Amino acid sequence: MLLLRNRRAQYYTVDFIIASIIILGILSLVYSHYYISYEQDRSGYLSNIGEQCLTVLAESGKLSELVYNEKWDTLSQLIDLTLPSNVYFSFYVYKWESGTWSRIVGPIGENMPQNSMIVKVTYILAGNSTDSSPRKIELYLWE
Amino acid sequence: MFIKVKKAQFYTMAVAVIAVALISASIIIVGVRNSMQNMEVSDDIYFVFNNIRGETLKRVELILANLTQMDKSGATFNYLDVAKYYLDEWIDCLKNEYEDRGYKLYISYDSSQLSYLRTWNTTVSTSIFKAIINIQLENEFAKIEQTVNATHIFKLSISKIDQIGTNLIVQVNFTKTVGILEELSVDYAVVYINGTRANYIGGGMYQAELIFTSPGTVTIYVSAVSSSGVFVEALKTL
Numbered sequence: 001m002l003l004l005r006n007r008r009a010q011y012y013t014v015d016f017i018i019a020s021i022i023i024l025g026i027l028s029l030v031y032s033h034y035y036i037s038y039e040q041d042r043s044g045y046l047s048n049i050g051e052q053c054l055t056v057l058a059e060s061g062k063l064s065e066l067v068y069n070e071k072w073d074t075l076s077q078l079i080d081l082t083l084p085s086n087v088y089f090s091f092y093v094y095k096w097e098s099g100t101w102s103r104i105v106g107p108i109g110e111n112m113p114q115n116s117m118i119v120k121v122t123y124i125l126a127g128n129s130t131d132s133s134p135r136k137i138e139l140y141l142w143e
Numbered sequence: 144m145f146i147k148v149k150k151a152q153f154y155t156m157a158v159a160v161i162a163v164a165l166i167s168a169s170i171i172i173v174g175v176r177n178s179m180q181n182m183e184v185s186d187d188i189y190f191v192f193n194n195i196r197g198e199t200l201k202r203v204e205l206i207l208a209n210l211t212q213m214d215k216s217g218a219t220f221n222y223l224d225v226a227k228y229y230l231d232e233w234i235d236c237l238k239n240e241y242e243d244r245g246y247k248l249y250i251s252y253d254s255s256q257l258s259y260l261r262t263w264n265t266t267v268s269t270s271i272f273k274a275i276i277n278i279q280l281e282n283e284f285a286k287i288e289q290t291v292n293a294t295h296i297f298k299l300s301i302s303k304i305d306q307i308g309t310n311l312i313v314q315v316n317f318t319k320t321v322g323i324l325e326e327l328s329v330d331y332a333v334v335y336i337n338g339t340r341a342n343y344i345g346g347g348m349y350q351a352e353l354i355f356t357s358p359g360t361v362t363i364y365v366s367a368v369s370s371s372g373v374f375v376e377a378l379k380t381l
Contacts, residue, residue, distance in 0.1 A: 010155065017158045024162065028169050047185035055190070058197065061370075096236045121185040123194055124240060126202035126233060129372030132209070134198075134236045 043119055046087065046141045050121030053082040054139060058123060067093055067135050068128045072108050079109075079139070089141050096134040106138070118142045186244065192280050192287045195237055199250070199276055200321060201371075202233045203293040207272035208372030210259050211297075215374045222259040226272070247281040261375075267300045268377040292322035297329065299367050299375040302348070311353040313337075315377070317367050318347050334367045341365075 057063035057078060066075040072093075079089055092106030112118060118140050125135040206229045213220050234250045241248045252274060260271040272295050279288040296319065303314040313336050317329040328347025335341065341349035355361055361381045368374050 010152070014155055014158065017155060017162065021158065021162050021165070024166065028165075043183045047183075047187060050185060051187060051190045055193070058194075064201075096232075099235065099239070101240075117181040117183065119183050119185055121190075122240070124198060124237065126198035127205050127229075129205065129208050129370075132205060132229060132232075134233065136240065 042117060042143065046117075046119035046143070047121060049083060049087060050089075050119060050139050050141045053079060054121060054123040054137065056082060058125070063123070063137070064125050064128055067125060067137065068131055070105070072105055076108055083141070086143055087141055088143070089139060091140065092138045094136040094138070096136070101136055104135075107140075109140075112140060113142060116142045184244070186282065188246075188280060188282050188285050188287060191241065191246070192278070192289075195241075195248075195250075195278060195280065196289065196291060199233065199278065199291065200293050200295075202229060203272060203274050203276075204295050204321075204371050204373065205229065206274075207259070207270060207295050207297070208369075208374070210272065211261065211270045211374035212372060214261060215376075223254060223257060226257050226259070226274070227254060230274075230276075241280070245282060247279075249279040250276065252276045263376045264378045266377060266379045267298065268375050269299075270297045270373055270375045271295065294320075294322055295373075296320040297369065297373045297375050298326070299365060299377045301363055301365060301377050301379045304363065304379070304381065309354055309356055311355055311361070311363075312350065313341075313353060313363055313365075314344075314348055314350045315341065315365050315367070316347050317349065317369070317375070319369070319373075329367075329369045332367050332369045334365065336365050337363060 054063065062078060063075075066072075066078070076091075079091065083089060088110045090107040090109035090112055092108075093104050094101040095104050119142070121139045121141065123137045123139070125137070127134055206226050209229070210220075210222050210225060213225070230252060237250060238248055256273065256275050258271075258273045260269070260273075262269050274293040276291045276293050277288075278291060279286070281287075298316075298318045298320070300316045300318075301313065302316045303312075305312040315334060315336065317332050317334065318326040319329050320326045330347060331343055332349070333340075334343075334349040334351075336349075336351040337353055339351045339353060341351040344350050349367075363379045363381065365377045366374070367376070
């Protein structure tokens with residue numbers, strides 16, 4: 001009732017609401033900026049982890065050995081060992097034949113979530129002594 | 144006064160409605176964004192380049208492995224045709240993958256610089272494939288270009304023969320050189336010395352103990368196959 005009778009109270013109310021909107025606006029701007037940079041940080045983090053994982057396995061020769069011998073369980077265990085415990089993964093393997101990639105296995109690993117940021121890292125293998133067809137590994141990572 | 148109060152109430156309500164609408168919209172947007180799957184492809188050009196460079200070197204080793212295996216089996220072949228087939232298939236595969244992902248990739252080699260050499264029936268034997276490969280990878284942010292000396296040299300040396308009574312202890316050294324880098328030991332290869340499987344003793348060295356009973360000339364024959372399949376054989380007559 002004070003609001004209806006007192007003109008100054010009305011001005012204060014309007015002032016309060018406008019100030020609230022300005023504050024909310026600034027907060028939402030800050031939040032949305034933070035949200036984007038957080039996403040970019042997490043995506044860069046997951047990319048780095050995936051690249052390091054595949055590089056380590058490739059340089060040790062294990063990636064080629066396990067892929068060409070089709071030891072998917074061992075490959076899955078090795079990937080799991082190289083990743084932090086809060087990072088989940090799934091992978092596909094493709095074979096290069098007749099000028100195109102054809103899938104030979106996958107998905108192996110965890111089920112991909114529907115509401116999360118997922119990063120895909122790819123590595124191509126040149127062949128080995130028993131099979132000269134290149135292979136492609138697509139590793140999907142999320143938290 | 145009454146009219147003024149009504150107007151103030153109207154403004155107050157309008158501002159309140161706008162505020163509520165803005166807050167609701169932002170909550171809905173954030174909610175929708177959180178409930179969607181966001182797929183990103185890792186496109187670090189340096190990682191991609193290292194993958195291409197490293198695996199191209201392995202592809203060249205694979206070519207040498209195939210050439211030496213064919214040579215060993217006595218097949219007749221044209222090494223240039225074999226090498227070009229393997230390199231062209233590899234280049235097609237890489238271009239298909241990375242050009243689809245928005246990269247510009249140029250990989251080339253001069254076939255006049257490809258050569259296969261082998262010297263097998265000496266104490267220090269070699270299997271060599273020479274190749275120079277140009278790789279250029281580009282995206283909207285960076286360009287990397289490198290001429291890669293992909294030459295592979297596998298060397299097998301009969302380094303030591305000790306006679307103890309009727310026994311001969313033979314040691315061989317198996318090494319690999321890629322490009323202009325230092326010699327690296329070839330570990331866990333399959334090495335036979337006069338038909339006896341040699342034991343790996345570390346650092347690219349293999350050893351076997353042979354029993355020889357008949358007097359006269361002894362020929363030591365060594366065959367070695369690396370894990371990638373490259374074959375080299377060496378001979379020494381005592």
